[in-house]
Amino acid sequence: MISRRDFLQVGMAASAIVGASGFGNWARLAAQQTLTQDQLLEFDTFGNVSLIHITDIHGQLNPIYFREPSVNLGVGENKGKVPHVTGADFRKLYGIADGTLSHYALSSGDFSSLAQAYGRVGGLDHVATVIKAIRADRPDAILLDGGDTWHGSYTCLKTGAQDMFNVMNMLAPDAMTFHWEFTLGSDRLTELLEQLPFDALGQNIFDAEWDEPAELFAPYRMFERGGTKIAVIGQAFPYMPIANPGWMFPEYAFGIRDENMAAMVDEVRAAGAECVVVLSHNGFDVDKKMASVVPGIDVILSGHTHDALPEPALVGQTIIVPSGSNGKFVSRVDLDIRDGRMMGYRTKLIPIFSDVITPDAETRAVIDAERAPFEAEMSEVIGQTDSLLYRRGNFNGTWDDLICDALLSERDAEIALSPGVRWGPSLVPGQDITREDIFGVTSMTYGEAYRTEMTGEFLKVVLEDVADNIFNPDPYYQQGGDMVRTGGLGYTIDVSKPQGERITNLTLLSTGEAIDPSRSYVVAGWASVNPDTEGPQIWDVVESHIRKLGTVTVQENNSVEVIGV
Numbered sequence: 001m002i003s004r005r006d007f008l009q010v011g012m013a014a015s016a017i018v019g020a021s022g023f024g025n026w027a028r029l030a031a032q033q034t035l036t037q038d039q040l041l042e043f044d045t046f047g048n049v050s051l052i053h054i055t056d057i058h059g060q061l062n063p064i065y066f067r068e069p070s071v072n073l074g075v076g077e078n079k080g081k082v083p084h085v086t087g088a089d090f091r092k093l094y095g096i097a098d099g100t101l102s103h104y105a106l107s108s109g110d111f112s113s114l115a116q117a118y119g120r121v122g123g124l125d126h127v128a129t130v131i132k133a134i135r136a137d138r139p140d141a142i143l144l145d146g147g148d149t150w151h152g153s154y155t156c157l158k159t160g161a162q163d164m165f166n167v168m169n170m171l172a173p174d175a176m177t178f179h180w181e182f183t184l185g186s187d188r189l190t191e192l193l194e195q196l197p198f199d200a201l202g203q204n205i206f207d208a209e210w211d212e213p214a215e216l217f218a219p220y221r222m223f224e225r226g227g228t229k230i231a232v233i234g235q236a237f238p239y240m241p242i243a244n245p246g247w248m249f250p251e252y253a254f255g256i257r258d259e260n261m262a263a264m265v266d267e268v269r270a271a272g273a274e275c276v277v278v279l280s281h282n283g284f285d286v287d288k289k290m291a292s293v294v295p296g297i298d299v300i301l302s303g304h305t306h307d308a309l310p311e312p313a314l315v316g317q318t319i320i321v322p323s324g325s326n327g328k329f330v331s332r333v334d335l336d337i338r339d340g341r342m343m344g345y346r347t348k349l350i351p352i353f354s355d356v357i358t359p360d361a362e363t364r365a366v367i368d369a370e371r372a373p374f375e376a377e378m379s380e381v382i383g384q385t386d387s388l389l390y391r392r393g394n395f396n397g398t399w400d401d402l403i404c405d406a407l408l409s410e411r412d413a414e415i416a417l418s419p420g421v422r423w424g425p426s427l428v429p430g431q432d433i434t435r436e437d438i439f440g441v442t443s444m445t446y447g448e449a450y451r452t453e454m455t456g457e458f459l460k461v462v463l464e465d466v467a468d469n470i471f472n473p474d475p476y477y478q479q480g481g482d483m484v485r486t487g488g489l490g491y492t493i494d495v496s497k498p499q500g501e502r503i504t505n506l507t508l509l510s511t512g513e514a515i516d517p518s519r520s521y522v523v524a525g526w527a528s529v530n531p532d533t534e535g536p537q538i539w540d541v542v543e544s545h546i547r548k549l550g551t552v553t554v555q556e557n558n559s560v561e562v563i564g565v
Helices: 004-031 037-041 087-094 101-106 111-118 124-137 154-158 162-171 180-184 186-193 258-270 284-293 361-379 398-410 435-439 456-471 538-549
Strands: 049-054 142-145 220-225 228-235 275-280 299-302 313-315 318-322 329-338 341-351 381-385 415-418 432-434 449-455 485-487 489-494 503-508 520-526 560-563
Touching (some): 037 341, 049 124, 124 162, 142 228, 142 275, 154 435, 180 186, 220 258, 228 258, 258 284, 275 284, 284 299, 299 329, 361 435, 381 435, 398 485, 432 435, 435 538, 456 489, 456 503
Parallel strands (some): 275 299, 299 318, 489 560
Antiparallel strands (some): 415 485, 489 503
């Protein structure tokens, strides 16, 4: 008799076949300029339950360019494993030919020319078309939003996320979980949650005073679909008060809380759940560890780290499905649930190629209405770029290099620090830079650009702390985004070293001199988690800098030497 593990391995093989043939077919058809929406959405319906996953949209209503990372290092047990494989190595791993549409969708190499050839991605009106097509095939499919939805754009900031709230309601999710949404502040978040027409989930969102589950967030939701009971358990971002300003949501406590997760799994199983799905904003490596220590989870829909993989990862008997970011992908997961357990699955990561997918007219109308009051301000051209502007990567991106240059120049500083956040669309050479583009990489509710003094010793402490948030070999201690970006400051980082020993050779780039631990340096930065931060908004700083430049050319950044990989 075939075992459950054998069934799951068969499912993994089926998923790989579907993913590989789909990507290979896109590449061939795109080369012939014959790719159609029907071919892109083609799927062999499987089993009796369908999940639809979107995550990390970051306020992007319209199609954009978005470059995947060229550097995404793994440490410890995750060294050299997906998603920590990039570029040519990634393409080789999945059998993706250079220059193809799948190369463009999933990899970073030759991005500018491929973007010109294949066009923009995303747009929630195009996402809506895909979701409606899946629902036409499987009417009771469960649509799940992994969070980082109500944040990240001009209109989202100006409306307090009302634009995203209204447009997402058009997609009619069944549930969502959260991260950056908390930076709207407790009052605004509560106002939105009280109007939410679907479930807000987070088994790890607790009342900070009483250390009990927060009232506005259910730990899970039970669904009856396809003749079976499915439990969806929410897992919000665990490290909110560390990565974001805790003073904005003081009544909430977070954490991984895997013991409580295990209790929730037991509870829903006892209530008759035949399939357990975790809607997660942990990040991929944390999800992998959770799958290894919490038994009984069938599927983890993974968000936060913006990873996009053409097939799921398998940890024990749990499949982990990451679905990218910025509206660039939609994941479909079909499950075969029989005799109270998951017997197999089939998945497809669907890229939202906006030149191929017809926008949904109803959703487009709502998007246009939300954007209309701001269109003139957003569309104003501030400058042009001769360089590819992107943000992804462990250590630097050209957008952040430009932001650091703006801080150095506009704030008259020796050193600039820019947070290692992952969100923000890319711009290709030759594009105008609009005010909306600037907000797309800077908009947040604590965007003040500070100017202060830091000693060389303190600068090293800052870099060491951030490095440990990223390169601690235990995923449960990886509490940050990517490495803080630096302007005017060079250093060497050994990612294999323990905390406190990774950062060496700190150098003031303007003079070439070693950073003096006892000397104070003028430092400009933004996105401080401190409540009393003062300074102009970062988007105004960047706009002023770009206006003065006219045309932006970002030089190659070799200020960070990475060793120990």
